[in-house]
Amino acid sequence: MTGARGRGRPRLDDTGDNKRGQILDAAREMFAERGFERTTMRAIGSRAGVDPALIHHYFGTKNDLLVAALRPEIDPTTLFAGIADRGTGVGREFVERAVGFWEDNPQQRSRAVALLRVAVTHDEVADRLREFFVGVATTVFGDVARADHRERRIALVVSQMFGLVLARYVMKVGEIETATAAELGRSVGPTIDNYLFGEL
Amino acid sequence: MTGARGRGRPRLDDTGDNKRGQILDAAREMFAERGFERTTMRAIGSRAGVDPALIHHYFGTKNDLLVAALRPEIDPTTLFAGIADRGTGVGREFVERAVGFWEDNPQQRSRAVALLRVAVTHDEVADRLREFFVGVATTVFGDVARADHRERRIALVVSQMFGLVLARYVMKVGEIETATAAELGRSVGPTIDNYLFGEL
DNA sequence: GAATTTATTCAACAACCGTTGACCACAGCA
DNA sequence: TGCTGTGGTCAACGGTTGTTGAATAAATTC
Numbered sequence: 001m002t003g004a005r006g007r008g009r010p011r012l013d014d015t016g017d018n019k020r021g022q023i024l025d026a027a028r029e030m031f032a033e034r035g036f037e038r039t040t041m042r043a044i045g046s047r048a049g050v051d052p053a054l055i056h057h058y059f060g061t062k063n064d065l066l067v068a069a070l071r072p073e074i075d076p077t078t079l080f081a082g083i084a085d086r087g088t089g090v091g092r093e094f095v096e097r098a099v100g101f102w103e104d105n106p107q108q109r110s111r112a113v114a115l116l117r118v119a120v121t122h123d124e125v126a127d128r129l130r131e132f133f134v135g136v137a138t139t140v141f142g143d144v145a146r147a148d149h150r151e152r153r154i155a156l157v158v159s160q161m162f163g164l165v166l167a168r169y170v171m172k173v174g175e176i177e178t179a180t181a182a183e184l185g186r187s188v189g190p191t192i193d194n195y196l197f198g199e200l
Numbered sequence: 201m202t203g204a205r206g207r208g209r210p211r212l213d214d215t216g217d218n219k220r221g222q223i224l225d226a227a228r229e230m231f232a233e234r235g236f237e238r239t240t241m242r243a244i245g246s247r248a249g250v251d252p253a254l255i256h257h258y259f260g261t262k263n264d265l266l267v268a269a270l271r272p273e274i275d276p277t278t279l280f281a282g283i284a285d286r287g288t289g290v291g292r293e294f295v296e297r298a299v300g301f302w303e304d305n306p307q308q309r310s311r312a313v314a315l316l317r318v319a320v321t322h323d324e325v326a327d328r329l330r331e332f333f334v335g336v337a338t339t340v341f342g343d344v345a346r347a348d349h350r351e352r353r354i355a356l357v358v359s360q361m362f363g364l365v366l367a368r369y370v371m372k373v374g375e376i377e378t379a380t381a382a383e384l385g386r387s388v389g390p391t392i393d394n395y396l397f398g399e400l
Numbered sequence: 401g402a403a404t405t406t407a408t409t410c411a412a413c414a415a416c417c418g419t420t421g422a423c424c425a426c427a428g429c430a
Numbered sequence: 431t432g433c434t435g436t437g438g439t440c441a442a443c444g445g446t447t448g449t450t451g452a453a454t455a456a457a458t459t460c
Contacts, residue, residue, distance in 0.1 A: 009406040009457040019407080035321040037237035041448060051409050053450080058407095062448065120320045120370055121235040130371045155367070155375035156387055162371065163363020167355070170320055171330045171362065175355035187356055187400045191391045200387045209427045209436040219437080241418060251439050253420080258437095262418065 022048040023055055027069040028107070032114035036066060036122060070115055070125070072132070074108070080140045090144060091196065092189025098161070099168075100181035113169045116162075133158045145196045156195040164188060220258055222248040227255075227269040228307070232314035236266065236322060270315055270325070272332070273308070280340045290344060291392025296385030298361070299368075303381055313369045316362075333358045345396045356395040364388060 012018045026047040030039040041062060045052040059065040079101055083093055102109040119126040137154045145153050164184070167173040176184070212218045226247040230239040241262060245252040259265040279301055283293055302309040319326040337354045345353050364384070367373040376384070 007404055007459050009404085011406070035237075037235075038321055040446080042446090052448085053410080054408055056449065117320050120317050121238055126371055130373055134373070152375040152379070152387070155373050158373055159363040159367035159376055159388075160360055160391070161363070162366045163359040163361070166362045166366055167359035171326055173330055173334070173355050173358055175352040176359055179352070183400075187352070187395075188359075190394060190398065191360070194390060194394070195387075198390065200383075209434085211436070240416085242416090252418085253440080254438060256419065 019048065019050050019054065020058055023050060023058060023065075024069050025107075027055075027065055028110045028114055031066065031069060031118055032110040035117040035120075041065075066118065066122075066125070070111060070118070072111070076136050077139060080136075083140060084144045088193055088197070089189070090141075091192025091194075092185040094140065094185075094192055095161075095164070095188045096181050096185030099164075099184050102169075103181055109169070112165065116165060116170065130158075133161060137161075141196055149200055152200060153195050156200075157192055160188065160191055160195070219248065219250050219254065223250060223255055223258060223265075224269050225307070227265055228310045228314055231266065231269060231318055232310040235317045235320075241265075266318065266325075270311060270318070272311070276336050277339060280336070283340060284344045288393055288397070289389070290341075291394075291396065292385040292389025294340065294385075294392055295361075295364070295388045296381050299364075299384050300381035302369075309369070312365065316365060316370065330358075333361060337361075341396055349400055352400060353395050356400075357392055360388065360391055360395070 012020045014021055014024065023044065026044045027039075030044055030047065033039075041052045041055055044065075045055055048055075055065060059068050079097060080094065083090060083097070086093055102112060115125060115129045115132075119129045134154060137157050141154065141157065142150070164176070167176040169177075179187070212220045214221055214224060223244065226244045227239075230244055230247065233239075241252045241255055244265075245255055255265060259268050279297060280294065283290060283297070286293055302312060315325065315329050315332075319329045334354060337357050341354065341357065342350070364376070367376040369377075379387075
């Protein structure tokens with residue numbers, strides 16, 4: 001299944017530390033740091049130690065590079081597996097796992113922050129990010145949440161999670177930025193629970 | 201106090217529908233719609249029916265125009281006056297007044313959304329916006345909030361408000377976007393109350 | 401070895417951007 | 431009427447950007 005089928009020089013794969021992967025890493029980092037427009041192809045190439053033309057050779061246009069660099073890699077379902085069993089306290093566990101995951105995986109955090117930073121000026125990315133958040137929240141909480149106004153409950157959860165990411169990684173609100181995953185779970189968890197089970 | 205003191209033609213004031221005001225309106229709108237980098241001086245001039253050079257004549261550099269267009273106009277203290285008397289239920293009133301204010305004042309909403317959209321890629325603006333939100337929350341809730349971890353409580357309130365604005369006006373999460381100010385006050389208010397008075 | 405396909409670089413183009421300076425029109429004051 | 435300061439436009443400059451095409455080097459199959 002993995003045999004080289006071409007006749008000439010074999011293509012590089014995305015993983016590993018070949019120049020192709022370095023371009024993706026550099027792009028992801030810079031999109032996360034400065035957003036889309038302020039990130040230039042030349043700057044990405046410079047950070048990756050590569051001529052800007054090579055980026056084109058691999059990924060095409062700058063927009064194509066964006067979607068390639070921001071393509072999700074892991075399935076969030078596994079991250080929140082078995083979380084529904086907890087009944088109340090599900091919010092706390094949810095927030096703690098999410099924040100903890102981003103804390104332990106800088107690359108995934110870069111991806112998420114880049115997605116948010118870019119989404120604010122790119123409607124297309126905004127749609128993708130919104131659907132992703134709503135989708136995750138729905139698969140995780142869809143069955144546990146109270147039956148009435150289920151969509152609105154999900155939306156409220158998403159709004160608080162958006163605010164958490166924005167405050168912690170973009171706006172850098174001190175007390176949110178320095179808090180640990182456990183602390184945020186303890187503080188914000190009840191909000192999630194209330195949106196899922198409380199009165200609206 | 202308002203006498204024309206110069207000898208030549210008197211300067212235009214910012215208000216009113218002279219070209220100076222139209223430039224400010226156009227800039228505010230476009231910054232709110234597309235963010236800073238994707239908004240060109242030429243586009244602003246075009247929307248305002250004005251040559252781009254005139255923008256320079258009035259406001260200097262593009263950055264100067266930004267701070268001029270995003271300068272706050274009204275004092276948020278008056279908007280939330282007498283809100284602390286309510287004891288519990290203060291969160292509901294707070295959210296409802298804030299959302300309602302943006303709903304009734306498109307110009308102020310443009311200002312706020314522009315501030316958020318620009319802040320995401322401009323550290324300087326991000327600092328200003330964060331301090332503004334934290335400042336407002338502090339003056340409104342500083343005296344009523346529980347004494348322990350007061351700063352963290354304020355930060356949590358700010359995070360939920362950030363999420364609300366982001367979800368409603370930028371990411372356009374359906375159920376948040378279509379909800380009325382009263383509905384949002386009823387749903388999100390208890391979260392604010394909990395952050396202010398509840399256990400962390 | 402030849403043939404072929406990919407990796408990688410270099411130099412350059414065309415478009416666009418923010419900004420500038422020259423230039424004229426107009427309104428108020430002496 | 432002249433003087434002065436502002437309103438407003440025009441054309442252009444210098445820089446940056448995304449993108450391209452040609453050209454060379456390396457790796458693989460026959």
